[in-house]
């Protein structure tokens with residue numbers, strides 16, 4: 001007699017957005033919006049389910065229109081659709097004009113995910129129809145290579161199913177962490193949202209310092225770039241923490257120790273980054289509304 005097929009043999013879903021019923025409205029298809037869209041399409045979201053709204057559509061978003069994404073569909077009653085999700089990826093300064101018209105797409109079970117810096121859940125609740133389920137999230141630009149990290153917080157209207165949907169949308173571009181306290185998002189923005197810029201500045205500064213130490217500019221840039229990228233990959237793959245990896249480079253009385261005496265001194269990295277992150281946190285608070 002034939003054995004019944006084992007249920008456990010079912011493969012786990014590798015394309016979590018394949019069963020997304022849509023539509024998904026993307027407001028703002030710039031650097032972050034495009035990175036997210038690419039991630040979603042890579043995770044099985046059907047291009048036909050996406051409506052992208054952007055008054056200055058980029059070449060990239062126009063290219064996705066050829067795959068079926070509806071870019072700026074004509075306004076009017078036929079454009080209305082209760083979206084399954086709306087992702088807000090316009091600059092926070094555009095929000096007062098750009099967010100309220102999204103009401104056209106908000107139905108009973110629509111989830112709105114905003115990645116705008118500063119703009120609070122309270123601002124979004126005021127700008128959108130009463131009772132809208134909202135997730136505020138802060139991703140970062142390594143999203144473009146699927147290696148971002150997002151921190152998300154939900155309002156009380158968000159259901160378990162919608163939280164799972166938000167996780168699926170955000171995990172298409174990297175790791176996802178949830179917090180219960182929206183007040184943390186300003187510091188998150190300062191550390192991981194803006195953080196890639198600090199790392200790229202490190203490459204620029206190492207390049208300049210290498211040139212000042214006598215290296216040809218292109219060699220200095222290649223050394224700085226590969227050192228930062230390689231160190232990031234080592235940190236990513238290693239089971240050791242950052243402090244241990246740093247100590248592993250540092251021979252007593254050697255060259256690294258000489259450099260770290262400067263970088264870890266009173267006017268060094270800790271002080272500078274502390275001030276930088278405090279300034280970014282304050283700016284995020286100022287952008288609130």
Ligand SMILES: NC(=O)C1=CN([C@@H]2O[C@H](COP(=O)(O)OP(=O)(O)OC[C@H]3O[C@@H](n4cnc5c(N)ncnc54)[C@H](O)[C@@H]3O)[C@@H](O)[C@H]2O)C=CC1
Pocket residue numbers: 027028029030031032033053054055056057089090091092094097098115116117138139140141193194
């Ligand atoms: N760039 C970054 O590292 C990160 C940005 N964010 C947030 O993501 C959002 C977008 O940032 P980026 O992608 O860097 O900006 P961006 O300037 O690349 O993209 C913004 C897009 O919005 C479009 N736009 C302007 N007015 C609009 C309107 N009324 N309706 C629809 N679209 C409109 C623009 O044409 C542009 O394509 C911002 O709120 C930012 O705070 C969040 C995390 C990281």
Ligand SMILES: O=C(O)[C@@H]1CCC=N1
Pocket residue numbers: 117189193194
């Ligand atoms: O600079 C900004 O305001 C945005 C938010 C985090 C990264 N870029």
